Amino acid sequence: MNEKDGPxxxxxxxxxxxxxxxxxxxxxxxLPEPERARLRLHLxxxxxxxxxxxxxxxxxxxxxxLGRGDDGEAPPPR
Amino acid sequence: xxxxxxxxxxxxxxxxxxRFAQLQLRxxxxxxxxxxxxxxxxxxxxxxFEGRSSLRTYATGILKFKIIDVLRKRGREVHVEPxxxxxxxxxxxxxxxxxxxxxxxxxxxxxxEMALEQRQFFEVLERCVERLPPRLARVFMMREWLEREVDExxxxxxxxxxxxGVMLFRAxxxxxxxxxxxxxxxxxxxxxx
Numbered sequence: 001m002n003e004k005d006g007p008x009x010x011x012x013x014x015x016x017x018x019x020x021x022x023x024x025x026x027x028x029x030x031l032p033e034p035e036r037a038r039l040r041l042h043l044x045x046x047x048x049x050x051x052x053x054x055x056x057x058x059x060x061x062x063x064x065x066l067g068r069g070d071d072g073e074a075p076p077p078r
Numbered sequence: 079x080x081x082x083x084x085x086x087x088x089x090x091x092x093x094x095x096x097r098f099a100q101l102q103l104r105x106x107x108x109x110x111x112x113x114x115x116x117x118x119x120x121x122x123x124x125x126x127f128e129g130r131s132s133l134r135t136y137a138t139g140i141l142k143f144k145i146i147d148v149l150r151k152r153g154r155e156v157h158v159e160p161x162x163x164x165x166x167x168x169x170x171x172x173x174x175x176x177x178x179x180x181x182x183x184x185x186x187x188x189x190x191e192m193a194l195e196q197r198q199f200f201e202v203l204e205r206c207v208e209r210l211p212p213r214l215a216r217v218f219m220m221r222e223w224l225e226r227e228v229d230e231x232x233x234x235x236x237x238x239x240x241x242x243g244v245m246l247f248r249a250x251x252x253x254x255x256x257x258x259x260x261x262x263x264x265x266x267x268x269x270x271x
Contacts, residue, residue, distance in 0.1 A: 014178075015178020016174065024246055051186045054187070055258075059222070063203075063223050064222070
């Protein structure tokens with residue numbers, strides 16, 4: 001990236017709570033660009049929210065496996 | 079597959095299928111009905127099961143469609159009360175400081191892949207879902223288990239997209255907490271009462 005780092009170019013910072021809400025929303029719909037950018041920025045700087053992101057993704061996978069049982073075919077490749 | 083072995087395999091599936099239906103429908107009689115219909119559909123046309131997936135996967139797939147049908151009908155009849163926004167905020171607020179930072183930073187979960195291979199993990203997951211308030215559990219299950227689009231869910235339950243999003247958010251946060259504490263060994267000291 002070769003952008004000028006003038007403060008005016010930076011989007012307003014998200015709190016962790018807002019980031020969690022956007023992470024959840026992102027699982028249900030495509031986030032509009034300004035929100036996506038703000039969320040990506042937050043995830044770069046916040047390891048706790050990266051954990052939450054992974055946990056939400058994991059929860060989705062787990063729910064899709066629920067009821068399939070362990071006698072089924074191999075899990076889908078990722 | 080002989081008819082006898084199909085029947086005995088279905089007999090083994092009866093309980094797990096019933097459990098899923100109850101989790102989603104919250105109504106034992108309706109759950110019995112959809113499971114019976116599912117079993118009947120398989121018994122009537124055993125040739126349709128091609129053995130490409132496990133019988134359990136196949137039966138679960140049919141059950142999901144039956145449940146969607148019931149929810150569709152019920153959605154038209156039953157008014158779903160809007161979520162109490164205040165209680166949502168209170169539950170979530172406990173996790174965060176006023177400035178929006180976590181009270182306890184969520185730690186990474188160790189080896190989540192391994193959890194997916196353990197039956198016990200799924201039992202914990204089910205218990206966590208059961209513990210959710212019924213309305214949240216229902217919206218969450220429709221989204222994540224029945225894999226339906228949010229627009230459909232909102233329309234069917236006559237709730238706004240925003241309300242739907244709040245409910246899903248709250249359900250996901252609650253399940254994260256529940257799994258963290260009950261499976262991934264996150265210590266429960268996070269709940270500073």
